[in-house]
Amino acid sequence: MMSINEQEISEKPQNNDSEVVLSVNGVSKRFCRDLKKSLFYGVQDIASEVLGLREKGDKLRPKEFWALDNVSFQLRRGEALGLVGKNGSGKSTLLRVIAGLIKPDTGFVEVNGRVAPLIALGAGFNPILTGRENIYANMSILGLSKKEIDERFDEVLEFAEIGDAIDSPVQSYSSGMAARLGFASAIHTEPDILLIDEVLAVGDIRFRQKCHRRLAKLLNNGVSFILVTHNSQEIFSSCKSAVYLSKGKFIAQGTPSYIINQYEKDLFIDKTPEQFGTVFLSNENKSKTHGLNITHLLFRDKTGNIIKTPTTGEQINFCIGCEVHEKLEKVNIYLLISEQGGEGDIVLSIDSAIEGNIFSINPGNHEIYLNMSPICLKPGVYIMKVIIKKDLLSTLDYFEKFFFTVDSKKAMNRSLFYQPLNWNIVSK
Numbered sequence: 311m312m313s314i315n316e317q318e319i320s321e322k323p324q325n326n327d328s329e330v331v332l333s334v335n336g337v338s339k340r341f342c343r344d345l346k347k348s349l350f351y352g353v354q355d356i357a358s359e360v361l362g363l364r365e366k367g368d369k370l371r372p373k374e375f376w377a378l379d380n381v382s383f384q385l386r387r388g389e390a391l392g393l394v395g396k397n398g399s400g401k402s403t404l405l406r407v408i409a410g411l412i413k414p415d416t417g418f419v420e421v422n423g424r425v426a427p428l429i430a431l432g433a434g435f436n437p438i439l440t441g442r443e444n445i446y447a448n449m450s451i452l453g454l455s456k457k458e459i460d461e462r463f464d465e466v467l468e469f470a471e472i473g474d475a476i477d478s479p480v481q482s483y484s485s486g487m488a489a490r491l492g493f494a495s496a497i498h499t500e501p502d503i504l505l506i507d508e509v510l511a512v513g514d515i516r517f518r519q520k521c522h523r524r525l526a527k528l529l530n531n532g533v534s535f536i537l538v539t540h541n542s543q544e545i546f547s548s549c550k551s552a553v554y555l556s557k558g559k560f561i562a563q564g565t566p567s568y569i570i571n572q573y574e575k576d577l578f579i580d581k582t583p584e585q586f587g588t589v590f591l592s593n594e595n596k597s598k599t600h601g602l603n604i605t606h607l608l609f610r611d612k613t614g615n616i617i618k619t620p621t622t623g624e625q626i627n628f629c630i631g632c633e634v635h636e637k638l639e640k641v642n643i644y645l646l647i648s649e650q651g652g653e654g655d656i657v658l659s660i661d662s663a664i665e666g667n668i669f670s671i672n673p674g675n676h677e678i679y680l681n682m683s684p685i686c687l688k689p690g691v692y693i694m695k696v697i698i699k700k701d702l703l704s705t706l707d708y709f710e711k712f713f714f715t716v717d718s719k720k721a722m723n724r725s726l727f728y729q730p731l732n733w734n735i736v737s738k
């Protein structure tokens with residue numbers, strides 16, 4: 311588990327005075343991968359509960375695992391909280407526990423108000439009932455009387471924009487139509503807390519925008535929501551804070567930019583080699599005939615210390631270590647940087663020759679310094695291809711994939727690159 315550092319604390323939303331509407335306290339939930347054992351444990355748990363012998367659920371039985379492991383956080387009135395984590399990290403399970411659909415094995419959830427869960431597609435609709443029947447069933451489960459539903463029905467229908475399909479069985483709906491109806495009926499129950507699990511992902515862009523506008527309005531009226539999405543942009547545009555879960559554990563809570571950076575970094579680091587941010591090469595079996603071999607690639611700060619992870623906006627030197635076997639003239643360096651996990655587009659292409667940097671290098675061991683002051687890559691994981699050429703054409707040596715991470719020390723504007731900024735107000 312990541313330690314809560316100073317930055318995280320300083321980046322926590324500063325709304326401590328507002329009312330807590332949801333408090334998740336040390337919640338754990340265990341599941342079993344084995345169907346037979348799972349059924350057996352289910353029967354065992356029911357029997358123990360009936361007989362008042364229910365053991366503390368803090369131990370795993372064979373084939374069980376923690377889908378949620380001691381998760382705690384709070385949600386305040388009018389707060390929009392994004393919930394992020396890899397597939398299977400426990401996000402939906404957490405929402406189900408909060409909605410009261412499943413019982414935690416340890417810990418408890420305190421809710422102050424009405425919770426409207428919009429979990430998975432169709433928000434729990436019955437497929438053989440019509441949209442109309444489902445609205446009545448759904449809204450009454452959420453605590454509305456028939457009269458209240460009658461009064462709101464037209465508004466729900468208008469918001470959902472599904473027209474005549476309202477009288478067809480929900481099983482004939484597309485996933486987008488079911489999501490529209492689910493969202494429309496949930497927001498019209500006047501909830502205090504909305505739980506939104508990926509339902510917006512299936513809507514078309516226009517409907518998603520309409521949902522986000524409505525969510526902003528609800529927030530202003532004091533409604534709180536938890537939004538689960540794999541779309542980071544949605545968290546940026548809708549949420550003021552975010553929680554990061556990994557393997558059922560609470561990892562961190564903070565501003566969207568801090569949490570998404572942390573999450574995206576972890577997402578890609580899993581797939582990258584151990585030599586991350588520095589690489590040392592053995593050139594024992596390499597031919598020396600080209601006159602130069604790359605020995606290492608790394609970053610150094612201005613005093614020469616090796617830095618594994620450069621920080622956006624800070625000065626850094628990218629260093630190419632090389633062993634030169636003969637005097638070389640007209641050497642140029644070519645660097646191509648792309649984002650790991652991106653579309654493969656080059657985010658930064660540097661050809662030293664273009665800006666007139668063509669080097670002569672004597673035999674011996676050297677480090678070629680590229681001073682970046684500051685480094686303007688945004689926080690993320692990158693792959694760099696390094697090519698050293700002679701006479702602009704022949705390749706002396708190259709390194710295909712140098713992986714490195716760029717970190718950030720503070721919250722940053724979300725953009726394609728970092729722009730150093732200084733604001734001033736000048737009196738005229």
Ligand SMILES: Nc1ncnc2c1ncn2[C@@H]1O[C@H](COP(=O)(O)OP(=O)(O)OP(=O)(O)O)[C@@H](O)[C@H]1O
Pocket residue numbers: 341342343377395396397398399400401402403404
């Ligand atoms: N009823 C269940 N029985 C057994 N295992 C379950 C059950 N429900 C969920 N799990 C497991 O619990 C873990 C957490 O699942 P959960 O659906 O909460 O993850 P998630 O973060 O919502 O994932 P995704 O992003 O893919 O929707 C997964 O390993 C999943 O397979």
